[in-house]
Amino acid sequence: xxxxxxxxxxxxxxxxxxxxxxxxxxxxxxxxxxxxxxxxxxxxxxxxxxxxxxxxxxxxxxxxxxxxxxxxxxxxxxxxxxxxxxxxxxxxxxxxxxxxxxxxxxxxxxxxxxxxxxxxxxxxxxxxxxxxxxxxxxxxxxxxxxxxxxxxxxxxxxxxxxxxxxxxxxxxxxxxxxxxxxxxxxxxxxxxxxxxxxxxxxxxxxxxxxxxxxxxxxxxxxxxxxxxxxxxxxxxxxxxxxxxxxxxxxxxxxxxxxxxxxxxxxxxxxxxxxxxxxxxxxxxxxxxxxxxxxxxxxxxxxxxxxxxxxxxxxxxxxxxxxxxxxxxxxxxxxxxxxxxxxxxxxxxxxxxxxxxxxxxxxxxxxxxxxxxxxxxxxxxxxxxxxxxxxxxxxxxxxxxxxxxxxxxxxxxxxxxxxxxxxxxxxxxxxxxxxxxxxxxxxxxxxxxxxxxxxxx
Amino acid sequence: xxxxxxxxxxxxxxxxxxxxxxxxxxxxxxxxxxxxxxxxxxxxxxxxxxxxxxxxxxxxxxxxxxxxxxxxxxxxxxxxxxxxxxxxxxxxxxxxxxxxxxxxxxxxxxxxxxxxxxxxxxxxxxxxxxxxxxxxxxxxxxxxxxxxxxxxxxxxxxxxxxxxxxxxxxxxxxxxxxxxxxxxxxxxxxxxxxxxxxxxxxxxxxxxxxxxxxxxxxxxxxxxxxxxxxxxxxxxxxxxxxxxxxxxxxxxxxxxxxxxxxxxxxxxxxxxxxxxxxxxxxxxxxxxxxxxxxxxxxxxxxxxxxxxxxxxxxxxxxxxxxxxxxxxxxxxxxxxxxxxxxxxxxxxxxxxxxxxxxxxxxxxxxxxxxxxxxxxxxxxxxxxxxxxxxxxxxxxxxxxxxxxxxxxxxxxxxxxxxxxxxxxxxxxxxxxxxxxxxxxxxxx
Numbered sequence: 001x002x003x004x005x006x007x008x009x010x011x012x013x014x015x016x017x018x019x020x021x022x023x024x025x026x027x028x029x030x031x032x033x034x035x036x037x038x039x040x041x042x043x044x045x046x047x048x049x050x051x052x053x054x055x056x057x058x059x060x061x062x063x064x065x066x067x068x069x070x071x072x073x074x075x076x077x078x079x080x081x082x083x084x085x086x087x088x089x090x091x092x093x094x095x096x097x098x099x100x101x102x103x104x105x106x107x108x109x110x111x112x113x114x115x116x117x118x119x120x121x122x123x124x125x126x127x128x129x130x131x132x133x134x135x136x137x138x139x140x141x142x143x144x145x146x147x148x149x150x151x152x153x154x155x156x157x158x159x160x161x162x163x164x165x166x167x168x169x170x171x172x173x174x175x176x177x178x179x180x181x182x183x184x185x186x187x188x189x190x191x192x193x194x195x196x197x198x199x200x201x202x203x204x205x206x207x208x209x210x211x212x213x214x215x216x217x218x219x220x221x222x223x224x225x226x227x228x229x230x231x232x233x234x235x236x237x238x239x240x241x242x243x244x245x246x247x248x249x250x251x252x253x254x255x256x257x258x259x260x261x262x263x264x265x266x267x268x269x270x271x272x273x274x275x276x277x278x279x280x281x282x283x284x285x286x287x288x289x290x291x292x293x294x295x296x297x298x299x300x301x302x303x304x305x306x307x308x309x310x311x312x313x314x315x316x317x318x319x320x321x322x323x324x325x326x327x328x329x330x331x332x333x334x335x336x337x338x339x340x341x342x343x344x345x346x347x348x349x350x351x352x353x354x355x356x357x358x359x360x361x362x363x364x365x366x367x368x369x370x371x372x373x374x375x376x377x378x379x380x381x382x383x384x385x386x387x388x389x390x391x392x393x394x395x396x397x398x399x400x401x402x403x404x405x406x407x408x409x410x411x412x413x414x415x416x417x418x419x420x421x422x423x424x425x426x427x428x429x430x431x432x433x434x435x436x437x438x439x440x441x442x443x444x445x446x447x448x449x450x451x452x453x454x455x456x
Numbered sequence: 457x458x459x460x461x462x463x464x465x466x467x468x469x470x471x472x473x474x475x476x477x478x479x480x481x482x483x484x485x486x487x488x489x490x491x492x493x494x495x496x497x498x499x500x501x502x503x504x505x506x507x508x509x510x511x512x513x514x515x516x517x518x519x520x521x522x523x524x525x526x527x528x529x530x531x532x533x534x535x536x537x538x539x540x541x542x543x544x545x546x547x548x549x550x551x552x553x554x555x556x557x558x559x560x561x562x563x564x565x566x567x568x569x570x571x572x573x574x575x576x577x578x579x580x581x582x583x584x585x586x587x588x589x590x591x592x593x594x595x596x597x598x599x600x601x602x603x604x605x606x607x608x609x610x611x612x613x614x615x616x617x618x619x620x621x622x623x624x625x626x627x628x629x630x631x632x633x634x635x636x637x638x639x640x641x642x643x644x645x646x647x648x649x650x651x652x653x654x655x656x657x658x659x660x661x662x663x664x665x666x667x668x669x670x671x672x673x674x675x676x677x678x679x680x681x682x683x684x685x686x687x688x689x690x691x692x693x694x695x696x697x698x699x700x701x702x703x704x705x706x707x708x709x710x711x712x713x714x715x716x717x718x719x720x721x722x723x724x725x726x727x728x729x730x731x732x733x734x735x736x737x738x739x740x741x742x743x744x745x746x747x748x749x750x751x752x753x754x755x756x757x758x759x760x761x762x763x764x765x766x767x768x769x770x771x772x773x774x775x776x777x778x779x780x781x782x783x784x785x786x787x788x789x790x791x792x793x794x795x796x797x798x799x800x801x802x803x804x805x806x807x808x809x810x811x812x813x814x815x816x817x818x819x820x821x822x823x824x825x826x827x828x829x830x831x832x833x834x835x836x837x838x839x840x841x842x843x844x845x846x847x848x849x850x851x852x853x854x855x856x857x858x859x860x861x862x863x864x865x866x867x868x869x870x871x872x873x874x875x876x877x878x879x880x881x882x883x884x885x886x887x888x889x890x891x892x893x894x895x896x897x898x899x900x
Contacts, residue, residue: 116764123768277881281888298793299560309878329760339854391803391852414765428711431759
């Protein structure tokens with residue numbers, strides 16, 4: 001009994017040192033702000049006490065314990081840190097475009113803590129991102145859910161510890177474009193469905209093989225060959241990996257609902273989903289969710305029949321909806337993107353704020369930790385001058401785990417952690433909105449003909 | 457009884473459908489109307505003559521006939537009671553590809569880029585598609601006039617100001633055209649990002665020589681223009697109005713060093729009507745721009761800074777810094793399908809130092825003056841074209857709605873494909889039959 005206790009303590013200690021010490025946690029008391037809780041309405045003139053990186057108390061007249069800093073936020077707004085369910089910042093690679101199924105790769109291997117976009121996102125009140133694989137292939141790589149702990153340089157320190165695994169799928173123009181470039185399937189939405197069904201069927205068979213092996217009592221049994229690609233698909237079938245699927249048109253969204261229904265996969269988030277509004281009742285009936293743009297459209301054919309009312313239509317139809325950026329520019333003002341649903345569809349303040357906080361947290365499976373101002377949740381907090389849904393709102397401070405990573409009052413120009421020693425003069429890059437579309441980055445430049453000539 | 461009613465409506469629908477199928481497309485049902493209108497009981501932001509509380513605007517045959525608190529309402533005018541809402545001059549975007557680009561990724565649907573480096577004779581106005589789906593989507597947000605620009609080589613073409621209503625480019629034409637020139641850059645844009653600093657420098661020098669050779673030719677051509685045997689030289693001829701000071705030249709320039717070089721270049725050439733556009737790093741050299749007296753069309757405001765070492769809000773603050781230094785500033789989105797976000801670019805500029813009043817000017821009267829169309833649009837004044845909108849409040853605020861819209865005096869219907877899709881799909885019929893689901897969800 002005693003040894004067991006010691007063992008448990010040792011294990012706890014090991015676990016604690018593994019990440020507990022690496023990630024800073026803060027203590028702070030916010031005094032007298034307007035608290036936008038998202039789950040419990042707006043609390044005027046309210047204090048929020050943070051202890052050891054968690055929200056410890058919410059109320060009036062709270063007093064700072066010894067040694068805890070007090071920040072006066074009278075006249076300011078406090079809201080949950082913004083969560084971007086679709087981002088490609090802080091990733092040194094986006095697409096593994098060499099096959100239409102690459103479930104074996106993961107964005108966890110390409111986290112780039114040096115990307116100054118992290119700081120710029122913090123300056124827009126963002127505390128967590130879903131660093132996604134690109135959309136070049138039907139079944140892409142696994143994604144990484146992150147906390148924007150800017151200044152820490154070990155990629156492990158930016159992970160959202162304990163967040164569920166997720167994976168990127170893609171339908172429509174992007175994967176079929178790849179198929180056409182290579183002269184292989186899929187080159188149509190029919191082919192995309194077929195590739196999905198074939199892949200999952202292979203996973204089912206793979207799973208059976210392993211189950212048979214495990215059930216086999218023969219001591220001389222031989223294990224099946226391990227296949228990380230198929231194993232990841234099995235993990236999806238088992239509900240251990242959440243699928244986030246790049247999609248636009250209503251027909252392809254509906255197709256995936258049917259495929260997932262046939263394979264018994266209960267959870268799905270459609271990313272972009274510009275035409276999700278057309279199948280909102282079906283999405284609601286399935287319990288599927290959508291992560292959309294506020295108003296992007298017309299940049300390709302499959303988003304031509306979009307409407308900026310998409311998020312509102314989905315919300316009114318009972319579909320769990322978030323608004324994402326998919327852009328190093330847009331991520332800096334997601335609060336403004338969320339506000340557009342008040343122009344396009346009359347969403348309430350709480351509904352609009354949930355689109356960039358609680359709802360993306362639910363879609364990423366981290367809503368027990370973040371997404372609202374509640375006692376016990378992580379102290380991922382953004383402080384605004386002006387209501388965050390006003391166009392004149394200016395983010396002032398951003399906290400992750402109670403630690404301040406952005407403060408407008410102390411914002412120095414050069415926030416780079418790493419400066420290229422080979423570059424004498426800094427590059428000047430004229431802003432081009434197209435540069436922000438990183439979904440196909442890395443896939444565009446592959447010469448598929450050369451790449452696949454041996455396999456034809 | 458209920459069943460009977462259902463049957464009846466089904467029969468009625470069957471009877472109506474063939475009628476509807478004749479050209480029931482998009483805007484053709486709701487038509488714009490011309491005539492005499494009186495917008496009463498409104499807070500009027502004239503922009504040039506302050507704010508009129510509880511005033512009236514009278515529009516007659518396309519023109520603003522009267523503005524004020526004590527205006528006689530003509531007997532035959534259609535009265536629109538604004539009920540305390542606000543009236544603004546239509547917003548003007550100083551740089552777009554609206555009408556020239558329909559679907560971004562499809563080359564066949566884009567007409568703002570012609571082949572070749574030297575193509576100033578290419579007319580944006582020719583390629584404006586008056587029936588672009590993006591045009592109604594834009595105007596219902598209160599943007600009534602845009603500068604639509606060719607892009608590409610160093611002299612990509614002639615841009616034009618257009619009003620966002622009309623069925624031919626000429627009906628839309630807002631009375632100004634201008635030559636677009638991309639000033640050779642030392643910076644690495646999208647196309648040249650892989651070049652080294654030396655290569656960039658050389659590229660710039662070569663390009664600058666090409667620029668000067670071209671304008672030398674244009675000046676010579678202007679002198680010889682009355683000679684009999686002058687060879688047809690359309691790309692050079694297109695530049696002559698600039699040399700003569702009859703047409704503005706819009707110089708796209710962004711990096712600080714390039715801006716200073718461009719200012720010198722303009723001084724040396726002595727062209728009378730020159731506007732700097734882009735000017736992303738204007739905040740670094742704002743005083744020099746002000747001293748040169750050159751107006752600026754800058755944007756997008758919602759943009760990332762040009763250098764990694766810049767403050768995160770450099771692009772938000774840029775218009776305000778230039779404006780405070782004394783530069784006349786207008787704003788642009790550089791969008792095609794999302795020009796509707798112009799008020800939000802202005803709102804961000806306002807919040808980050810420009811102030812609301814200057815930001816409003818930047819997308820109304822300043823833009824009109826810089827484009828040379830302020831005799832027509834840009835403020836609510838008697839005699840100007842009736843390009844105005846009615847809003848529930850501050851048009852920069854995201855939740856504000858535009859309720860009425862006039863372009864060229866036409867009362868333009870407040871509809872677009874995006875609005876019609878909302879109307880159709882908010883409560884879709886049929887929805888899901890819950891007794892017999894379309895998708896048989898086999899949840900575990």
